[in-house]
Amino acid sequence: MGAGDISREVLSDRRATPGLIQIRDATADDAAALARLCGQLGHPAKTEEMPARLARLATDPNIRVLVADSHEGVVGLATVHVRHMINHEAPLAQLTTLVVDEQFRGQGVGRALVATAERLAHERACKRLIVTTALRRTDAHAFYERLGFTHTGRRYGKDFL
Numbered sequence: 001m002g003a004g005d006i007s008r009e010v011l012s013d014r015r016a017t018p019g020l021i022q023i024r025d026a027t028a029d030d031a032a033a034l035a036r037l038c039g040q041l042g043h044p045a046k047t048e049e050m051p052a053r054l055a056r057l058a059t060d061p062n063i064r065v066l067v068a069d070s071h072e073g074v075v076g077l078a079t080v081h082v083r084h085m086i087n088h089e090a091p092l093a094q095l096t097t098l099v100v101d102e103q104f105r106g107q108g109v110g111r112a113l114v115a116t117a118e119r120l121a122h123e124r125a126c127k128r129l130i131v132t133t134a135l136r137r138t139d140a141h142a143f144y145e146r147l148g149f150t151h152t153g154r155r156y157g158k159d160f161l
């Protein structure tokens with residue numbers, strides 16, 4: 001059975017912080033904000049690269065690119081991948097990107113993005129929501145633990161490029 005779409009309705013009428021921000025799917029019009037936020041995450045990107053990246057991700061119904069929109073514009077970004085596993089019947093959801101604009105941190109935007117990722121994961125009957133984060137991101141570790149995530153493993157990586 002195919003994984004199917006993550007429902008669009010889950011976001012439709014939800015304002016994570018009423019009157020302040022709305023979590024919605026990213027569009028090509030958000031390209032400049034997406035590039036800015038990737039840069040703040042330490043992964044510099046060009047605005048003109050973003051539409052093609054978004055289009056690639058949009059071909060996979062198990063991936064969502066979410067932005068936190070406010071009256072100031074886009075102030076946060078999260079991506080969620082739903083993964084089917086051979087060793088579990090239920091899929092896993094993974095938060096694969098999370099960044100809040102430097103000027104808007106500490107105002108609940110990150111919490112709202114993660115809450116939406118959790119709703120998507122529940123909707124897809126995922127077993128759990130996981131995230132990997134670099135050892136140097138000690139602020140992020142404290143944030144995830146504050147939100148109820150527990151430290152259960154290590155990440156190893158080998159760079160090819």
Ligand SMILES: CC(C)(COP(=O)(O)OP(=O)(O)OC[C@H]1O[C@@H](n2cnc3c(N)ncnc32)[C@H](O)[C@@H]1OP(=O)(O)O)[C@@H](O)C(=O)NCCC(=O)NCCS
Pocket residue numbers: 040041097098099100101104105106107108109110111112131132133134137138139140142143146147
């Ligand atoms: C980590 C990050 C996404 C958090 O987003 P944020 O909008 O600043 O966090 P919030 O304001 O939603 O905080 C949610 C809760 O976590 C707590 N928290 C956030 N950062 C914290 C920190 N450094 N230490 C302790 N607690 C922290 C807040 O106090 C808040 O608690 P409360 O709601 O119970 O009062 C943001 O700081 C960021 O973009 N950091 C740089 C990029 C990054 O490290 N991303 C993660 C990559 S894996």
